[in-house]
Amino acid sequence: MPTERLAIVTGSSSGIGAAIAERLLADGWRVRGFDIAPPRIAHAAFEPVRVDLSDPAAAEAAARTSIDASALVHAAGVLRVGRLGELPAQDAELMWRLHVAAATRIADVVLPAMAERRDGRVVLIGSRVAQGKAGRSLYAASKAALIALARSWAAEVVAAGVTVNVVSPAATQTAMLDDPARQAETPNLPPLGRLIRPDEIAALVGYLLSPAAAAITGQNIQICGGASLPK
Numbered sequence: 001m002p003t004e005r006l007a008i009v010t011g012s013s014s015g016i017g018a019a020i021a022e023r024l025l026a027d028g029w030r031v032r033g034f035d036i037a038p039p040r041i042a043h044a045a046f047e048p049v050r051v052d053l054s055d056p057a058a059a060e061a062a063a064r065t066s067i068d069a070s071a072l073v074h075a076a077g078v079l080r081v082g083r084l085g086e087l088p089a090q091d092a093e094l095m096w097r098l099h100v101a102a103a104t105r106i107a108d109v110v111l112p113a114m115a116e117r118r119d120g121r122v123v124l125i126g127s128r129v130a131q132g133k134a135g136r137s138l139y140a141a142s143k144a145a146l147i148a149l150a151r152s153w154a155a156e157v158v159a160a161g162v163t164v165n166v167v168s169p170a171a172t173q174t175a176m177l178d179d180p181a182r183q184a185e186t187p188n189l190p191p192l193g194r195l196i197r198p199d200e201i202a203a204l205v206g207y208l209l210s211p212a213a214a215a216i217t218g219q220n221i222q223i224c225g226g227a228s229l230p231k
Contacts, residue, residue: 009073010075013035021041072122120157124166
């Protein structure tokens with residue numbers, strides 16, 4: 001992969017986003033990391049952009065600095081849990097702004113440019129929870145929306161050779177598990193017997209951004225450790 005190709009990675013300062021950024025750097029990409037948190041990656045081909053992605057206008061403005069990007073990976077996310085009548089409205093709004101509105105504002109800028117150049121890859125980081133889970137209805141709804149967005153966008157740009165996919169992991173070993181908002185809930189281990197590792201997600205994303213994955217588009221690919229197998 002030539003070093004001049006640019007990938008935007010949101011949420012690049014921690015967890016899955018950081019693992020993806022590091023994988024793409026190793027694969028020869030130039031990476032521009034969008035995150036409100038300070039960068040943790042020191043690499044000549046990595047450029048941090050401090051931006052509050054929960055502000056759709058700020059997300060769009062950041063995207064306009066990167067209209068030449070050949071790839072977009074939207075990994076920024078938060079998890080807020082609460083049953084019906086218990087989840088604060090501001091938590092639900094934050095998840096929607098960060099997961100869906102930010103992805104849309106950035107894609108509105110960079111995807112048409114990719115299609116015009118006939119060169120581009122988009123990967124949205126979803127979740128197995130998009131299928132529904134008690135206590136996570138609004139998190140699930142925001143992640144399910146990414147699947148609908150990806151399939152719709154993929155249909156618009158497939159003829160231009162641009163692909164759009166979702167990668168949906170099961171419970172992953174990240175700092176999100178230490179969020180005080182979910183300390184009362186222990187993540188369910190998949191049948192594999194352990195949590196999914198961020199580097200495993202990054203490896204799949206790296207493949208989806210490669211020329212070898214040119215025929216894969218509009219898909220929701222699960223990394224579930226066996227959680228989707230018949231019981």
